Amino acid sequence: MASSKNLFTRAKKIIPSGINSPVRYYPPYPFFVKKAKGSVMWDVDGKNYLDYCNAYGALLLGHRPKEIIADVKKQMDRGTLYCAPTELEVNLSELISGNYPSMEKIRLVNTGSEATMTAIRLARGFTKKKKIIKFEGCYHGAHDYVLVKAGSGAAHIGMSVSEGSLDEVSKNTLVVQYNNFHELQSLLEQDDDIAAVIVEPVLANMGLVLPEKDFLNDMRKITLEKNIVLIFDEVVTGFRMSPGGAQKYFSIKPDVTTLGKALGNGFPIAAVGGKTEIMDMLSPEGKVYQASTYAGNPISVSAGISSVKTMNKLKSKLYPKLEKNCANLVSAIHDLASDMKIPHRINSISSMFQIFFTDDAVVDYSSAKKSDMIKFKKLFEGLLKNGVFIAPSQFETVFLSYAHSKDDLKETIAAYEKALQVVKQ
Ligand SMILES: Cc1ncc(COP(=O)(O)O)c(C=O)c1O
Structure with missing residues (x-):
């Protein structure tokens, strides 16, 4: 070889x-x-x-893991992609919502990036506001909404970390230091065009950085007061910190959650879910567009079901x-x-x-x-x-x-x- x-x-x-x-x-x-x-x-x-x-x-x-491989092998004999709904998708969504009660309705997608992109678009559609806030060093995937670092000139205005991204997009992503609630608060006081705050409840993309006492709680309080959608990006922490992720671990209920990684334990699957009135904005009944050929494919969904059942059992x-x-x-x-x-x-x-x-x-x-x-x-x-x-x-x-x-x-x-x-x- x-x-x-x-x-x-x-x-x-x-x-x-x-x-x-x-x-x-x-x-x-x-x-x-x-x-x-x-x-x-x-x-x-x-x-x-x-x-x-x-x-x-x-x-x-x-x-x-043997349970997951066995279940995936069984599904492979029944088909790999239908692009028509299956009972499997309903089962997995019910299982996820059982572990994450804040995820009242769920869309299954393929990657964490798709999940965060959909979560942000949903927040904008729901609030009819334009900007989002992220924290410096948090990673939410490789799309333009979030591939943004703190701008050096104007405080808080984001700059893309990648050539080929549009400034028009990154300038609508405002960047605040992690663990700095006062900075977040003063930004929210100044700007009334914020649709969402997106955060890794434990920051696992800058080495590992833990939220200081009250940081997440204070963030929850202020976003509730100001009707801003709080997105917990639990692509890393979901199922890892507890069966109900960081939100269960810290007892905080976000409006929208994204999951990925351990949801499939090695198979490509992710999920975005949250309050019914937000999730019902998704098309075709709602006007926020999201789609994918491979979303909900039976192989990844079987892996997801097997993963969640195994993690819950163990x-x-x-x-x-x-x-x-x-x-x-x-x-x-x-x-x-x-x-x-x-x-x-x-x-x-x-x-x-x-x-x-x-x-x-x-x-x-x-x-x-x-x-x-x-x-x-x-x-x-x-x-x-x-x-x-x-x-x-x-x-x-x-x-x-x-x-x-x-x-x-x-x-x-x-x-x-x-x-x-x-x-x-
Ligand atoms: C917290 C977090 N959100 C989103 C993503 C993007 O997920 P994916 O690589 O599956 O698109 C990652 C990837 O590492 C992540 O760590």
Whole structure:
């Protein structure tokens, strides 16, 4: 079989940058995967890795959970795409709403990006207002409404992070610092053309940043007072923080929720749902347009049903195990780094964590940017060399899965020890 190096040379000639999503690249070239099972991925070069990237959080149950694979195989014998409704879609929507009571009505889509795009369009259609507010460092997918960072000139006015996007679109996305309620409040006092506030209730796309006490509650209160649609983007936190996501974990009810990733545990499916009066704006009965050939396809929907049923069935073991393993791992890594006198902070919650090489607390984009990226690169490379794969960026999160065993954790701690020794140099 071809080596990763050879495959990357071929890939570069036919695929822009050699990869199909930017964060998958790291120098000199990424390993190419041969197969995966449970907590492990094997590459084409004969190496294997304990996987803590976990498809950026999608694989809550690990690679190839047997219940889901069996259900998908059964569905494959019945058809893969009908573009006509099925009982499966009704079943999955009922299951999701059972776990997420704020999602009174649901549309199934394919990706998190589609879900957030639809949520925002719905909020604009519902409120008849134009602008939205997002928080700096939150990621909500690769479309123009949200691919926006804080503008340097005018405070709050967003600038696209991508060439090819329209300023006319990004200037309607206002950007506020995460955990800065006063900034949010003063913006809402000044501007009465805000349709929605969209937020990752726990920010998992800037490393990991936790909401400070009352931040989400205050956001809920003010958006209710001002009739602004509050969108919880739970593409990462959904099913990961609890069977009912971050909204259950923090007891906050958003108006609209987006789910993805763990909803399908490795199959492409996402959902957007919320209050009936908002969701009923969707066409054909409503005037907000949303459509997709593959939305609700029976393969992904079967995977979704199987995932939700499995996560619900396992919940009394699943969440305590994930939380305990994560807490143990974080405390071991913290001890190692402290013993080696490496300045660091670790943010963690439920089954997610990230280390930042900095002396200061990481609470928002500016504080996350202060951490030492060269040290992080050394950590990533050291872990990879020692058989542990995490996402190759400081601005991503380490995700545990149900498949990680006690032995895996021991191996992981040993790998962190070796990698931190290199960081220290
Ligand atoms: C919080 C959040 N929202 C939305 C998305 C976009 O999801 P997708 O990549 O499935 O389009 C992501 C992807 O990482 C995400 O982390």
